[in-house]
Amino acid sequence: GDSVTQMEGPVTLSEEAFLTINCTYTATGYPSLFWYVQYPGEGLQLLLKATKADDKGSNKGFEATYRKETTSFHLEKGSVQVSDSAVYFCALSDRTGGFKTIFGAGTRLFVKA
Amino acid sequence: DTAVSQTPKYLVTQMGNDKSIKCEQNLGHDTMYWYKQDSKKFLKIMFSYNNKELIINETVPNRFSPKSPDKAHLNLHINSLELGDSAVYFCASSQESGNTIYFGEGSWLTVV
Numbered sequence: 001g002d003s004v005t006q007m008e009g010p011v012t013l014s015e016e017a018f019l020t021i022n023c024t025y026t027a028t029g030y031p032s033l034f035w036y037v038q039y040p041g042e043g044l045q046l047l048l049k050a051t052k053a054d055d056k057g058s059n060k061g062f063e064a065t066y067r068k069e070t071t072s073f074h075l076e077k078g079s080v081q082v083s084d085s086a087v088y089f090c091a092l093s094d095r096t097g098g099f100k101t102i103f104g105a106g107t108r109l110f111v112k113a
Numbered sequence: 114d115t116a117v118s119q120t121p122k123y124l125v126t127q128m129g130n131d132k133s134i135k136c137e138q139n140l141g142h143d144t145m146y147w148y149k150q151d152s153k154k155f156l157k158i159m160f161s162y163n164n165k166e167l168i169i170n171e172t173v174p175n176r177f178s179p180k181s182p183d184k185a186h187l188n189l190h191i192n193s194l195e196l197g198d199s200a201v202y203f204c205a206s207s208q209e210s211g212n213t214i215y216f217g218e219g220s221w222l223t224v225v
């Protein structure tokens with residue numbers, strides 16, 4: 001079945017450091033890929049998405065590129081801020097999976113001032 | 114206006130009690146969900162409804178019963194609460210399955 005694997009956290013960075021959170025997926029079809037972010041005490045919210053190969057999703061300085069050849073959708077940001085401290089979830093939705101959204105286990109990010 | 118709202122936000126209750134969590138969305142979406150998030154932040158889908166019809170029912174004890182009176186509401190009733198039911202429960206909605214999911218703020222359930 002479909003699955004999403006993302007790097008274990010927590011990830012701790014200093015402010016203005018470069019961020020990469022790895023995400024790889026397994027799917028039988030051609031899924032849409034998402035990154036969601038959960039700030040403390042809140043629900044998840046969409047950060048960015050990509051619906052086909054080579055698409056790049058971007059929002060709030062975060063980027064991720066849909067790489068079909070490596071089945072990856074790594075999240076990057078050039079310069080993190082303290083306010084980026086949150087839990088980040090990679091997810092996929094696949095037509096052949098009945099469009100059920102599959103979430104990764106989440107990666108907690110701490111950014112120190 | 115909150116897009117997906119759920120109540121109560123916090124709930125502390127004793128083992129064996131029955132409790133309900135209510136959810137409403139004002140986005141006009143046709144699909145609604147209940148997710149459970151454990152203390153390690155792992156997110157697990159419990160149920161999904163499309164136009165009031167149950168379409169996903171994961172392996173969840175039958176003590177959990179969802180009810181969708183209309184497509185804007187999806188409530189969760191839990192019978193005979195157990196310690197292991199302590200978690201954060203998120204209601205969510207989307208326009209059709211597979212599209213962006215909009216989450217509520219969560220209901221923090223503690224069973225003592």
